[in-house]
Amino acid sequence: MGDELNGRIAVxxxxxxxxxxxxxxxxxxxxxxxxxxxxxxxxxxxxxxxTAQLDATDHEAVHRYFEQFDKIDVLxxxxxxxxxxxxxxxxxxxxxxxxxxxxDSAYNVIGAAVPxxxxxxxxxxxxxxVASSLKGFPRRAAYGAAKGGVIGLTKAVAADYLxxxxxxxxxxxxxxxxxxxxxxxxxxxEQMGSLEKATDFFMSRQPSGRLGTPDEIAAVCTFLASDRxxxxxxxxxxxxxxxxx
Ligand SMILES: NC(=O)c1ccc[n+]([C@@H]2O[C@H](COP(=O)([O-])OP(=O)(O)OC[C@H]3O[C@@H](n4cnc5c(N)ncnc54)[C@H](O)[C@@H]3O)[C@@H](O)[C@H]2O)c1
Numbered sequence: 001m002g003d004e005l006n007g008r009i010a011v012x013x014x015x016x017x018x019x020x021x022x023x024x025x026x027x028x029x030x031x032x033x034x035x036x037x038x039x040x041x042x043x044x045x046x047x048x049x050x051t052a053q054l055d056a057t058d059h060e061a062v063h064r065y066f067e068q069f070d071k072i073d074v075l076x077x078x079x080x081x082x083x084x085x086x087x088x089x090x091x092x093x094x095x096x097x098x099x100x101x102x103x104d105s106a107y108n109v110i111g112a113a114v115p116x117x118x119x120x121x122x123x124x125x126x127x128x129x130v131a132s133s134l135k136g137f138p139r140r141a142a143y144g145a146a147k148g149g150v151i152g153l154t155k156a157v158a159a160d161y162l163x164x165x166x167x168x169x170x171x172x173x174x175x176x177x178x179x180x181x182x183x184x185x186x187x188x189x190e191q192m193g194s195l196e197k198a199t200d201f202f203m204s205r206q207p208s209g210r211l212g213t214p215d216e217i218a219a220v221c222t223f224l225a226s227d228r229x230x231x232x233x234x235x236x237x238x239x240x241x242x243x244x245x
Contacts, residue, residue, distance in 0.1 A: 027225060034050070
């Protein structure tokens, strides 16, 4: 607990669980006034802050939601969806869903926040992934493409709004223990015939021999949100336990 972000207004999407929730809690612990949203309002019932149901893929709803803010100091966009498949296993529907949830949502949310950050400046953090333009992973065709797009958008926003005092960086996690990761392991276990094989598949890409935690991602987001990171913009910060050494 500290006061590094005292008085700062922070908006966090996908704050219902996993990384988004850990980020919302970490920013609040540093004194920020946190506004948390998620498509699933039920997941936010136990979060003691300003909360809202918001589907980040809905352009109009996102812009309506952001109208309440005169100023935003910190924006963390954590919405994303992992489709598991090679390009041959990816239907047009899978592809569209991946682009919509992972990339279109970033366009909607950052696009709505920037006009409210331009006057005073601030820090935008996208939760991208090492599975992106940074590294190819098996069975991540649509996901890797969409997250590569998030990184491209992050860098473009950083370039356009540097002079307005807005920094924009992408945090790129490795494999992090979250509710949706558990679902993916279970899904793969059905395809591979055992939970052990599916867990091994995910662990085999972790040189650290363990999964990351949402708190380890949140710690980097808190740093990027703070003035200590005031000279960092347009960067991808890998928090991956050595995947991209
Ligand atoms: N867990 C990992 O291993 C990992 C690795 C790299 C990157 N990431 C990225 O981190 C982010 C968070 O992932 P996670 O695994 O911690 O969380 P998660 O997948 O367990 O939870 C995601 C949250 O997003 C919400 N959500 C889904 N669609 C939404 C929408 N359209 N609008 C608003 N909210 C929506 C869900 O309700 C849920 O609360 C994602 O962008 C994911 O791609 C995760």
